[in-house]
Amino acid sequence: MVKICCIGAGYVGGPTMAVIAFKCPTVEVAVVDISVPRITAWNSDKLPIYEPGLDEVVKKCRGKNLFFSNETEKHVAAADVVFVSVNTPTKTSGLGAGKAADLTYWESAARMIADVSKSSKIVVEKSTVPVKTAEAIEKILTHNSKGIKFQVLSNPEFLSEGTAITDLFNPDRVLIGGREETPGGLKAIQTLKDVYAHWVPHERIICTNLWSAELSKLAANAFLAQRISSVNSISALCEATGANVSQVSSAVGKDSRIGQKFLNASVGFGGSCFQKDILNLVYICECNGLPEVANYWRQVIKINDYQKSRFVNRIVSSMFNTVSGKKIGILGFSFKKDTGDTRETPAIDVCRGLLSDKAQLIIYDPQVPEAQMIKDLSTPKFDWDQPSQNIHIAEDAVKQSVKVVHDAYEAAKDAHAICILTEWDEFKSLDYQKIYNNMPKPAYMFDGRNVADVAKLRQIGFIVYSIGKPLDPWLKDMPSIA
Numbered sequence: 358m359v360k361i362c363c364i365g366a367g368y369v370g371g372p373t374m375a376v377i378a379f380k381c382p383t384v385e386v387a388v389v390d391i392s393v394p395r396i397t398a399w400n401s402d403k404l405p406i407y408e409p410g411l412d413e414v415v416k417k418c419r420g421k422n423l424f425f426s427n428e429t430e431k432h433v434a435a436a437d438v439v440f441v442s443v444n445t446p447t448k449t450s451g452l453g454a455g456k457a458a459d460l461t462y463w464e465s466a467a468r469m470i471a472d473v474s475k476s477s478k479i480v481v482e483k484s485t486v487p488v489k490t491a492e493a494i495e496k497i498l499t500h501n502s503k504g505i506k507f508q509v510l511s512n513p514e515f516l517s518e519g520t521a522i523t524d525l526f527n528p529d530r531v532l533i534g535g536r537e538e539t540p541g542g543l544k545a546i547q548t549l550k551d552v553y554a555h556w557v558p559h560e561r562i563i564c565t566n567l568w569s570a571e572l573s574k575l576a577a578n579a580f581l582a583q584r585i586s587s588v589n590s591i592s593a594l595c596e597a598t599g600a601n602v603s604q605v606s607s608a609v610g611k612d613s614r615i616g617q618k619f620l621n622a623s624v625g626f627g628g629s630c631f632q633k634d635i636l637n638l639v640y641i642c643e644c645n646g647l648p649e650v651a652n653y654w655r656q657v658i659k660i661n662d663y664q665k666s667r668f669v670n671r672i673v674s675s676m677f678n679t680v681s682g683k684k685i686g687i688l689g690f691s692f693k694k695d696t697g698d699t700r701e702t703p704a705i706d707v708c709r710g711l712l713s714d715k716a717q718l719i720i721y722d723p724q725v726p727e728a729q730m731i732k733d734l735s736t737p738k739f740d741w742d743q744p745s746q747n748i749h750i751a752e753d754a755v756k757q758s759v760k761v762v763h764d765a766y767e768a769a770k771d772a773h774a775i776c777i778l779t780e781w782d783e784f785k786s787l788d789y790q791k792i793y794n795n796m797p798k799p800a801y802m803f804d805g806r807n808v809a810d811v812a813k814l815r816q817i818g819f820i821v822y823s824i825g826k827p828l829d830p831w832l833k834d835m836p837s838i839a
């Protein structure tokens with residue numbers, strides 16, 4: 358029986374390993390983490406992350422061929438294949454701060470693998486890492502190995518949060534990079550291929566050299582984020598000209614070379630990876646003497662910041678240039694629907710922008726706990742990480758100006774305006790007439806996700822701003838400057 362151990366029981370390690378265990382009953386999978394609360398949660402009825410379909414998969418395998426444990430060293434020592442799926446955030450200080458990936462967690466995991474191993478192992482990069490990281494990992498492993506042989510593979514993960522289980526069950530591709538030029542490398546690639554071959558069609562398992570696999574992951578995220586910044590940049594032009602961004606993106610996407618997916622204009626992309634991975638790409642380009650390429654990708658983040666600032670400015674300017682003391686109902690806080698994850702959610706920047714203009718916020722999100730929202734809104738951000746207008750707000754001040762509620766109607770009650778910041782399905786079918794009746798007039802709707810039916814809301818009486826849609830006469834008279 359092949360034994361797999363995965364270091365890091367997070368959004369990637371947990372679901373990925375659960376699916377491997379589910380699809381490969383003959384493989385034993387241990388997921389280990391330094392965090393005791395995280396492992397306790399994985400072993401409980403309330404898993405540490407919300408992901409549709411995950412509970413069922415975990416319940417079917419846990420205790421059979423899927424184990425969650427804090428006994429990191431024991432499980433690593435026993436494994437044939439060790440996945441490393443630890444976090445790789447942006448460096449916050451020192452060389453490359455604000456751009457380079459912080460590989461501290463990765464390096465400590467690699468050193469631990471070298472320390473505890475008594476048999477040969479395949480070490481798999483599951484985390485997203487800078488291109489050439491495998492070379493550094495090989496050096497750490499071989500210099501500390503006491504004669505044990507290691508093969509390093511790159512097997513980046515392409516799942517999206519909210520659809521992780523369906524993505525893992527039916528991936529567009531599985532990418533395995535390894536030392537194709539050596540027999541040991543080829544054997545390691547084959548071992549990992551055999552694991553995925555339990556359920557992924559042969560033609561979707563792509564094998565490349567290490568550097569192509571590492572770089573493909575960064576490039577894929579950069580391309581995806583670039584599509585969103587492209588459509589968001591066009592949304593600003595739509596508002597200025599009377600074009601409708603949904604019609605434009607639909608017409609553009611009908612071209613089979615472009616395609617319809619990932620062309621939804623929004624208040625901006627969030628999530629733990631797009632910004633971090635593009636910053637990392639920018640840094641790698643700079644280090645390789647390619648400033649023009651670095652600047653090209655940096656612009657994707659700049660447009661994203663612009664889009665968030667533009668949204669806040671639009672709200673403030675339409676409400677007579679001040680939201681001071683006004684109640685604003687915030688619908689949605691997570692970075693996308695079907696997840697409770699708030700990492701880099703645009704809601705943080707929008708809410709902080711409004712708080713800095715002294716608004717009172719009433720926030721509702723079906724999955725994000727109150728403590729997480731307060732923490733997110735009061736944790737200082739880094740210079741590279743915030744649109745220009747946001748300032749730091751202390752926790753006490755946040756608590757005084759923010760109320761978290763458990764229902765969309767409660768968030769909208771007595772509010773001067775409502776902002777939709779996450780596209781949760783339930784926001785599409787709210788009784789907006791009822792909401793309107795309970796708001797002071799003029800009642801505003803700022804839809805950052807294009808989920809509301811603009812015509813219907815205008816008919817009810819709302820002043821509506823929906824990203825990239827033709828503007829209300831009211832908004833035209835109150836131009837916002839980003």
Ligand SMILES: NC(=O)C1=CN([C@@H]2O[C@H](COP(=O)(O)OP(=O)(O)OC[C@H]3O[C@@H](n4cnc5c(N)ncnc54)[C@H](O)[C@@H]3O)[C@@H](O)[C@H]2O)C=CC1
Pocket residue numbers: 364365366367368369370389390391392395429442443444445462463465466483484485486514515516517518629630
């Ligand atoms: N979140 C996502 O949807 C995706 C993330 N990725 C990449 O996967 C990697 C992991 O991301 P997430 O799972 O979101 O991060 P996460 O923060 O949810 O999980 C990482 C886990 O690693 C643990 N950890 C850190 N150092 C450790 C060590 N030395 N020993 C044992 N455990 C350790 C942490 O306690 C944490 O639970 C990142 O590189 C990310 O870029 C890739 C694709 C999708």
Ligand SMILES: O=C(O)[C@H]1O[C@H](OP(=O)(O)OP(=O)(O)OC[C@H]2O[C@@H](n3ccc(=O)[nH]c3=O)[C@H](O)[C@@H]2O)[C@H](O)[C@@H](O)[C@@H]1O
Pocket residue numbers: 485514515516517518519578581585618619620621622623624625626627628629630631692693694
């Ligand atoms: O490396 C990663 O972490 C992952 O990053 C993204 O996945 P994720 O961030 O979970 O979610 P996405 O669906 O990509 O959405 C990211 C952000 O873009 C926004 N978005 C997405 C699509 C769109 O058309 N418009 C738009 O604004 C979403 O609302 C969200 O805030 C990629 O889609 C995954 O392939 C990748 O594995």
